[in-house]
Amino acid sequence: MPERTNYWGIPHTWGEPETFVYIIMFLSAAIMLFRFYKRASLWWQIGRPEARWDKIPQRLWLVVKYAIVQTRSLRQRYPGIMHAAIAWSFFVFFLGTALATVHDHFFEFLHGNILIVYKFTLDIFTIIFLIGAGMAIYRRYQEKPEKLTYDEGFTRTLVLITVIVLTGLFTESLRLAAERSGISAWSPAGHLLAQLWISTGATEKALTNWHLGAWIIHLLTVAFTLITLPVSTLLHALTAPLNIFFSKLDRPIGALAPTATTEDDEPIFASKLSDLTWKQLLDADACTECGRCQDACPAFNAGTPLSPKQLMLSLRESFVHNGTKPVLTGEAIPEDVLWACTTCGACVQECPVLVEHIDTIVDLRRYLVIEGMVDAELQTALMNLGRYGNSFGKSERMRARWSKGMEPKIKNANKEAVEYLWFVGDYASYSPTLTEITKQTAEVFQKVGLDFGIMYKGENHAGNDVRRVGEEGLFEMLAEKNMKAMSKADYQAIITTDPHSYNTLKNEYPANGGQPVLHYTELLDQLIASGALRFSKKLDYKVTYHDPCYLGRYNGVYDAPRRIIEATGCEIVEMPRNRDCALCCGAGGGRIWMEEGEIEERPSESRIREAVELGGVTDFIVACPKDVTMYRDAVKTVGAEEKIIVKDLIELVYEAL
Amino acid sequence: MPNIVALVKMVPDLVEELEINDSGTGLDRDWLRVIINEFDNHAVEQAIIIKERDGGEVTVIAPEAEGVEDMLFTTAAKGADRMVKLSHDDFEEGVNNHALARAFAEKAKEYQPDLILTGVQANDDLDGPVGPLVAEYLGMPYLGYICGVKIEDGKALVCKEYPGGLTAQMEVSLPAVLGIQAGEEPPRYVAISKVRQMMKTAEIDEHETDELDPDGGIAVNRMYLPEDAGRAEMIEGDEDEIAAKLIEIFKEVGAL
Ligand code: SF4
Ligand code: SF4
Numbered sequence: 001m002p003e004r005t006n007y008w009g010i011p012h013t014w015g016e017p018e019t020f021v022y023i024i025m026f027l028s029a030a031i032m033l034f035r036f037y038k039r040a041s042l043w044w045q046i047g048r049p050e051a052r053w054d055k056i057p058q059r060l061w062l063v064v065k066y067a068i069v070q071t072r073s074l075r076q077r078y079p080g081i082m083h084a085a086i087a088w089s090f091f092v093f094f095l096g097t098a099l100a101t102v103h104d105h106f107f108e109f110l111h112g113n114i115l116i117v118y119k120f121t122l123d124i125f126t127i128i129f130l131i132g133a134g135m136a137i138y139r140r141y142q143e144k145p146e147k148l149t150y151d152e153g154f155t156r157t158l159v160l161i162t163v164i165v166l167t168g169l170f171t172e173s174l175r176l177a178a179e180r181s182g183i184s185a186w187s188p189a190g191h192l193l194a195q196l197w198i199s200t201g202a203t204e205k206a207l208t209n210w211h212l213g214a215w216i217i218h219l220l221t222v223a224f225t226l227i228t229l230p231v232s233t234l235l236h237a238l239t240a241p242l243n244i245f246f247s248k249l250d251r252p253i254g255a256l257a258p259t260a261t262t263e264d265d266e267p268i269f270a271s272k273l274s275d276l277t278w279k280q281l282l283d284a285d286a287c288t289e290c291g292r293c294q295d296a297c298p299a300f301n302a303g304t305p306l307s308p309k310q311l312m313l314s315l316r317e318s319f320v321h322n323g324t325k326p327v328l329t330g331e332a333i334p335e336d337v338l339w340a341c342t343t344c345g346a347c348v349q350e351c352p353v354l355v356e357h358i359d360t361i362v363d364l365r366r367y368l369v370i371e372g373m374v375d376a377e378l379q380t381a382l383m384n385l386g387r388y389g390n391s392f393g394k395s396e397r398m399r400a401r402w403s404k405g406m407e408p409k410i411k412n413a414n415k416e417a418v419e420y421l422w423f424v425g426d427y428a429s430y431s432p433t434l435t436e437i438t439k440q441t442a443e444v445f446q447k448v449g450l451d452f453g454i455m456y457k458g459e460n461h462a463g464n465d466v467r468r469v470g471e472e473g474l475f476e477m478l479a480e481k482n483m484k485a486m487s488k489a490d491y492q493a494i495i496t497t498d499p500h501s502y503n504t505l506k507n508e509y510p511a512n513g514g515q516p517v518l519h520y521t522e523l524l525d526q527l528i529a530s531g532a533l534r535f536s537k538k539l540d541y542k543v544t545y546h547d548p549c550y551l552g553r554y555n556g557v558y559d560a561p562r563r564i565i566e567a568t569g570c571e572i573v574e575m576p577r578n579r580d581c582a583l584c585c586g587a588g589g590g591r592i593w594m595e596e597g598e599i600e601e602r603p604s605e606s607r608i609r610e611a612v613e614l615g616g617v618t619d620f621i622v623a624c625p626k627d628v629t630m631y632r633d634a635v636k637t638v639g640a641e642e643k644i645i646v647k648d649l650i651e652l653v654y655e656a657l
Numbered sequence: 658m659p660n661i662v663a664l665v666k667m668v669p670d671l672v673e674e675l676e677i678n679d680s681g682t683g684l685d686r687d688w689l690r691v692i693i694n695e696f697d698n699h700a701v702e703q704a705i706i707i708k709e710r711d712g713g714e715v716t717v718i719a720p721e722a723e724g725v726e727d728m729l730f731t732t733a734a735k736g737a738d739r740m741v742k743l744s745h746d747d748f749e750e751g752v753n754n755h756a757l758a759r760a761f762a763e764k765a766k767e768y769q770p771d772l773i774l775t776g777v778q779a780n781d782d783l784d785g786p787v788g789p790l791v792a793e794y795l796g797m798p799y800l801g802y803i804c805g806v807k808i809e810d811g812k813a814l815v816c817k818e819y820p821g822g823l824t825a826q827m828e829v830s831l832p833a834v835l836g837i838q839a840g841e842e843p844p845r846y847v848a849i850s851k852v853r854q855m856m857k858t859a860e861i862d863e864h865e866t867d868e869l870d871p872d873g874g875i876a877v878n879r880m881y882l883p884e885d886a887g888r889a890e891m892i893e894g895d896e897d898e899i900a901a902k903l904i905e906i907f908k909e910v911g912a913l
Contacts, residue, residue: 259850267850372845379846386849387692388672395672395690473850 002183004103004110008175009208010215018104024219028226035230036238039320043285046319047278048260048268052246059245066354067241073352076292082139085132086161089125093168096122116186123172123187129165133158147291147309153233154289160225161234167218173197174211178204236288240353243286246279247354253345254507254554256362259472269367271329273319276360283355284315293347293357298584299340303600306340308347308357315360329367336597338364339375343468343589344549349580358468365470378469381593386474389460389481391593392430396457400424402435403442403454410442411453417490418453420445420523421515423505425498426461427625433632434625440654441497441520447657448533452495458485462501464550467508469590479509491515495523499550499624500588506555519551521623521649525560528567535656538569543652544617545572546607546631547582548624561623561649568656573617575610583607585630592626604634612643623649659713659808659831662765663704663737664775664787666757667691667722671780675882682877684781686751693728696776702840703806704774705736711808714738716768718761721748726861727852733859734851739768740859745866753874754782758790760866766795770832772813777801777836784874788836798829801836 010017066072070087074080096118103110110118136158140148148154173193176184180198184191197207229235251257260268260277268275293308294300300307311333318325318332325332338361347357368374374382384393403410413421422445428438445452460481467475486494494517496502506517518526527533545565551557558579565572577583586603596602608631611620620635622628631646669675669684670692676685704715716739717732719725729740743760745752765773773795775788792799804824805816808831817825818838829835892899907913 369846370848370851372847374846376843382846393672397673471848473848473853477849477853 002111002115002181004100004115006100006104009178009211011212021219024223025226028223032226032229035227036235039230039235039285042319043278043281046273047276047281048274050277050279052248052279055249058249059247062247062354063241063245066244066352070352072350072354073290075350078135079139079290079292082132082135085128086136089129089132089165090161092121092125093165116183119183120186120188123189126165126169127189130162133162133165145291145295147295149289149291149313151233151289157233160221160232163221164218164225167214167221169193170214171211171218174207174214177202178207178211233289236286236353239282239286240288243279243282243353243355246282248356248359252507253348254503254550256359256467256508258476259366260363269370270360270363271367272326273315273328274326275367276315276328276363280356280360280363281315281319283357283360284312284319286353287312287316287355288353289313290352292350292352293355296346296350296581298342298344298346298586298603298606301601301606302586302603304336304340304597305334306337308341308355311337311357311361312355329364330373333364335368335373338368339594340591340597341589342549342584342586342591342603343465344584345553346549346581346584349553362468362470365468366472367470369470374469375595378590378594381590382466382469382471382474385461385466385478389478390426390430391461392426394430396460399429399459400454400456402429402438406439406442408446411451413453413455413489413491414458414485416453419451419492420453421486421489421491421494422452422454423459423462423494423496423498423501424454425496425501425625427629428497429459431625431629434628437625437628437648437650438497441650444524444650444653444657448527453489453491455485455489458488460485462496462498462504464500464504464508465588465590465592467504468588469593479504483509493518495520497625499548499555500626503550503554519555519557519560519623521551521561521564522557524564524653528564533653535568535653537656539652539656541570541619541652542617543570543572543619543621543647544575544611544614545578545621545623545649546575546585546611546627547579548622548627549582549584549588551623552582553580561621564649565621565652568652570619570621570652573614575607575614577607577610583610585624585627587626587630592630602634602637604630605638607631608634608638608640608644612638612640618644619652620644620646621649621652622646659707659711659771660768661704661707661713661715661772661774662768662770663697663701663715663717663732664761664765664773664791665697665701665717665719665728665732666694666779666787667719667725667728668694668779668781677880677882681879681881683751683880686749691722691724694776694779696778696837698776698844699840700774700776700835700837701732701735701737702842702844703803703837704772706841707772707806707808708736713771716741716765716770718743718764720752720757720760720866721745726856729861730852730855730859731847733855734847735845740861742861742863743866744863745869747869751781752869753784753871754787754790755784755874756869756871758787759794759870761787762791762794763866764864765791772806772808772831773797773834774806774837775834777803777838783877786836788834792834795832795834797832797834799834799836800827800829802838803835804837804839805841806835 007017070084073083169189172187172190174197176190176194177197184194262268270276291309297308314332341361343358381391385391388394389396411418428434460478462482463475463478466478493515494505496505496519499519502517502519524533543565545561547558562572584603611617620631622631628646628648635641635644635646668691670690673690676688678685701717708715715737717729717737718741719729720743725742733740741764743764773791778786788801789799800815800817802818803815804818807814811831813829813831813833815827815829815835817827892902
């Protein structure tokens with residue numbers, strides 16, 4: 001029966017080899033932990049406290065999902081497999097070493113078939129690792145995607161881990177070569193390599209000596225890697241699981257936290273490192289520099305100075321200097337970087353280690369707003385919102401002007417009970433180019449016999465983007481006004497036209513009697529399912545659908561709009577970037593109110609080109625009033641008027657009714 | 658360190674349609690919505706810029722009107738030190754600039770100002786702007802169309818705008834009244850939370866104006882919306898033709 005030989009071929013000249021191994025490993029681990037502690041203590045020495053210790057089982061589950069199984073990382077095939085091959089192999093090697101220790105000291109079980117499975121598994125993962133490392137080498141030195149960081153630290157790490165695995169493999173194969181054991185074929189990689197050693201004709205003595213050499217290099221490389229881990233790019237092996245463990249569980253991605261306050265209830269407007277929480281600093285330290293966020297970022301791709309990856313690295317850069325570069329806004333992180341963000345959520349969605357970029361961006365914007373450092377256009381919009389409750393600077397009495405002349409007159413939900421309170425939103429209410437679409441929405445509601453009403457001048461801008469601009473006080477004021485108006489209305493559910501209003505009403509407003517908030521696409525989808533909405537015409541357009549960020553990524557509504565489009569008879573052709581990978585139109589986070597600044601290509605233009613390239617798609621369907629505005633402009637600027645028309649989903653419904 | 662007083666009034670907000678009152682002599686104030694006079698807003702900004710640069714104190718004085726408290730708290734959030742609201746039963750009805758300027762002058766005097774800043778004009782100035790009137794009542798020099806102010810050795814160095822894109826640098830001895838066309842910087846944004854904070858902590862001094870004396874102002878006989886006269890004639894052609902045609906018309910009506 002095969003037996004495991006411990007420390008095969010290691011001379012006992014200076015005593016038990018085991019003792020040395022344990023001493024070296026123990027010391028290296030101690031040094032690593034000490035250095036890591038020094039680094040980590042910066043987080044809470046500089047950062048503010050923040051409670052993230054609740055819901056431990058849920059947090060542990062996240063660690064399993066994102067740090068061990070690495071589902072996020074696997075969203076992208078090549079780098080996902082590459083990383084999993086490397087990381088999972090190391091998990092297996094650790095486990096193997098741990099099991100060997102158990103076997104040696106506590107409970108002998110590694111013999112017979114168990115030993116064969118053990119050896120086979122370790123050997124297979126050696127091969128898997130080598131494939132992963134090969135992929136990494138190809139990617140880093142041949143393919144060279146722009147999003148990666150080309151720093152020698154990454155090369156060093158790759159060399160170190162490869163040396164560890166190769167010397168491990170050499171040790172094993174040299175032992176197999178010297179032993180000529182009968183079970184060596186169960187270690188296929190070791191067995192193959194052993195044949196090579198044997199073919200050199202080296203004596204058993206020589207092989208044993210080479211084995212000793214490989215073993216020592218293996219041991220020392222492991223020790224060196226451990227010792228340098230906290231200052232190397234492998235730091236993420238510790239920080240990433242921590243960041244995942246401490247990720248936010250108290251609120252959905254669609255809810256921002258209010259401005260933090262000090263113990264004396266003074267608001268904290270974050271401009272320096274010490275205004276951020278330890279978790280926000282940990283975010284920066286957990287960043288693996290994979291660049292996925294940057295790749296997905298509409299602001300970066302438009303050529304603005306914002307890269308969410310660089311944002312994290314700038315943050316890290318400032319605090320590893322132990323607070324000697326404490327000022328963030330305007331210094332470590334320039335203002336235009338902060339203003340470029342559309343809060344589309346793509347970065348947060350892509351980040352394999354659950355970095356929360358948007359929370360930090362909004363925190364820093366809050367400081368800029370409180371200091372009045374906003375551009376002229378944004379200032380006008382904010383002042384209009386403060387004074388008139390809409391960004392258009394029009395009287396609140398004009399809010400429902402679009403409905404003028406409609407028969408029957410739309411109910412005033414503040415005066416009579418309705419089943420559905422329709423929160424129309426600013427763009428749908430005031431933008432002259434959208435009047436027709438808003439009317440069609442109302443007509444569709446009327447035709448399906450919906451009992452609905454609007455709040456007329458009682459409605460204010462919902463504040464979603466006001467909050468994301470960083471004007472928290474104004475957001476609170478608008479929310480209070482809307483809450484007051486809504487509390488006077490009698491309704492069963494809220495429907496919104498605008499995904500932005502939808503998001504804030506659903507996720508950020510205090511639950512108002514618990515009535516559900518529905519986007520109109522969700523409602524129509526329900527009505528189709530229940531048979532209340534039936535189409536008389538069958539449209540046969542070939543269309544593509546653009547997922548609005550605040551409907552899709554933020555609230556997971558992907559299927560309802562698609563089902564409606566299909567119910568009208570249209571055929572949907574998906575753009576390459578669809579569903580949670582959809583590209584932002586560039587209007588969110590208050591960008592629609594700001595000066596555009598220098599850009600290379602507007603996200604909306606890139607999106608229209610993407611749709612046109614599909615070939616044969618005649619209609620570009622959206623489900624957000626801002627999208628209609630953004631994309632109709634983009635169709636003109638890219639000169640695609642002949643090829644594609646932008647339509648709101650409701651226009652299809654209206655046509656097919 | 659200069660003592661600065663900014664005089665501010667609320668004027669009709671043009672987002673709402675204006676209506677004429679029943680007697681046809683003024684705006685229907687029941688329907689009127691008011692907003693800070695944009696030029697006065699620049700005057701406040703300029704006052705605060707001076708304070709930030711040279712120190713001193715800024716007092717903002719405004720007559721009672723709907724929303725005037727919010728407006729005053731906003732100026733405090735920007736950095737004004739003192740807010741004064743003038744009250745009198747007639748303010749709600751609307752008063753002419755002569756009466757308002759007298760009330761402003763009476764109150765401003767108390768602060769022994771080195772500099773009085775106000776908007777160079779307003780959309781409801783029927784009897785001339787407020788600035789020169791205040792200057793007259795206080796016996797101070799007045800300069801209008803100002804777009805920048807620096808205090809140096811007890812004098813104000815100002816930049817004054819002229820039509821045709823000309824600007825002049827001028828010196829005026831203090832105390833003086835300046836009619837502000839534009840502040841050195843456009844009025845800054847104040848976050849709502851700052852204004853709300855001021856509402857909790859700052860206080861507005863309320864001053865009862867004894868008498869409103871409109872003497873010297875004008876009487877409005879009739880106020881009306883522009884009437885469609887249908888008399889416009891579009892002159893077409895190139896520059897020379899248009900000029901020739903114009904001369905012809907001028908001669909016809911006896912202007913040349
Ligand atoms: S939210 Fe969108 S725009 Fe903002 S940094 Fe992330 S990816 Fe870029
Ligand atoms: S923040 Fe996340 S997605 Fe972006 S580079 Fe870092 S680890 Fe990658």
